[in-house]
Amino acid sequence: MKFNVILSTLLIILLSACGGQEKNEDEQQQSPNQTQTDSPKSATMANHPGKKVYDAVCLACHMADGSGVPGMFPPLAQTDWVLEDKERLIHITLEGLSGKIVVNGEEYNSIMPPNSHLSDKQIADVLTYIRQSFGNDASEITIEEVQKVRNR
Amino acid sequence: MVNIMKLISVLLLSVVVFSCNQNGKAPSEIIADSDNGGLTLPEGFSALIVVDEIGHGRHIVVNDNGDIYVSLRNHSQNKGIVCLRDTTGDGKADVVEYTGEHTGTGIKLHKGYLYFGADSAIVRYPMQEGNLLPGSQWELIARGFPQERQHEAKPMEFDDQGNMYVTVGAPSNACMAQMRTKGSPGMDPCPILEYAGGIWKFREDVLNQEQLTDGVRYATGIRHAVANCWNSEVNELYVVQHGRDQLHQFFPEIYDSKQSAELPAEEFFLVTEGSDFGWPYCYYDPLQAKKVLAPEYGGDSEIQERCENKTDPVMAFPGHIAPNDLLFYTGNMFPERYRNGAFIAFHGSWNRAPEPQSGYFVVFVPFEGAYPSGDWEVFADGFAGEGIINSTRDAEFRPCGLAQGPDGSLYVVDSNKGKIWRIIYS
Secondary structure (H helix, E strand, O other), X not given: OHHHHHHHHHHHHHHHHHHHHHHHHHHHHOOOOOOXXXXXXXXXXXXXXXXXXXXXXXXXXXXXXXOXXXXXXXXXXXXXXXXXXXXXXXXHHHHOEEEEEEEOOEEEEEEEXXXXXXXXXXXXXXXHHHHOOOOOOOOOOOHHHHHHHHOO | OHHHHHHHHHHHHHHHHHHHHHHOOOHHHOOOOOOHXXXXXXXXXXXXXXXXXXXXXXXXXXXXOOOEEEEEEEEEOOEEEEEXXXXXXXXXXXXXXXXXXXXXXXXXXXXXXXXXXXXXXXXEEEOOOOOOOOOOOOEEEEEOOOOOOOOOOOOEEEOOOOEEEEEEOOOOOOOEOOOOOOOOOEOOOOHHHHOOOEEEEEXXXXXXXXXXXXXXXXXXXXXOOOEEXXXXXXXXXXXXXXXXXXXXXHOOOOOOHHHHHHOOOEEEEEEOOOOEOXXXXXXXXXXXXXXXXXXXXXXXXXXXXXXXXXXXXXXXXXXXXXXXXXXXXXXXXXXXXXXXXXXXXXXOOOOOOOOOOOOOOEEEEOEEOOEEOOOOEEEEEOOOXXXXXXXHHHOOOOEEEEEEOOOOOEEEEEOOOOOEEEEEEO
């Protein structure tokens, strides 16, 4: 128990130290008319287990900052496709998606492969990661929620 | 007699040149923007912005009278073609009209028609003398192309024998059994090559041709080539291929992320009838200067096997920078070394992450006869804006189409907002 408290304290110190450093770098780079878009939550997502899945499976098309590729792959940042209907989001991740969709006012007509080979935990992790990164601030997705959609 | 013919030719030529200058705008009237529209160019070149924002531009063509036509990826004002005219002679478009129900990429003026590569068909609109807008009654030239959601662009080229060449991109990365899925093997033989992944030849003026029954497969093993040009100097077709993606993502045990950002090369092909360039079985590694077997087919990044017999590119470019248009320069405005050389518009990468993205520029390749006579060089840069581009969306503009104007100017269209630059030399 005591060990856990020490560990948590260390982790908090470590995280706040990292956060502080990032802020300093941001301040150095920031020009007067730029605004900081990263929420404090995003800054702590670097160690989230979903990031590892994201980097290996999603990043190539959706980009490190979730901005997607204009005309090819839609963004994950600040869109109702990610922030709202959880079941739709889980379903797309498992089964993939093809055809015309409109995301943030822009039309996309390409193909996303299915990812049903990922475990329920991996999908829960990566979807929680994208819902809480890139300036997104939505609730987590649980393993049970993924199971429910997979078994439908 | 010969002398009289010569005299008549010179007189006729003078009339043609004179009338061009009457209808078109004399180059001396065109003044470049003080910042060259944000571009960096070689010494002696400058640029002006023709128009700022017309939609998601793809390819561009300029008529003999200076009118400009641009294909659009998505409908703008419910239309897929933008028509631009400069009525004041300052090089800036002051008439902007939208027409055409199809969206797509290929667009060419040929023998009185505006040919258009809608993604699943080739159509043509009749041009009307003096009118900016083509007639609205289009004719169907070729159809039956696969419905595709990747690599669907249909650029077309014409030779001097009445033939039309259409690239049919493969709706696939490397012909894996399961689309872009780690661990899925390559299909062998790849069934896609029967209907895509190559160039099909049609008659330019026969209506309603079906791809697989009326068209002839002219060349194969081309994953996708948006950049195509018939070189009328040597009478050959050239294309620049979009190479395959995601080597590291699917085969991390063979390729690290840095190798995956650089491999494979974007390949510049001289396409003769019956050529096979190797996709999906092979890709070109510029460091080893050879085609190697793709990992989906048992490759280890070095062995060649069946790739030994595939046709090599005439030049290799860095990976993933997306060649989207090719133009052999035949004008008189630019210095002599540019004549018959190739300009290539690179759209810039998305598949280099986690390495920074790159390649949002127009390059020049000097040519002598049918082959490059020197290395490639960046000709126009600065489209993407300043700083490192980590995500493709950070690139402000992306060059996608090229055209030569009647005075020899080079036009470049961007796909983000539809900005058009006109590059001149003085």
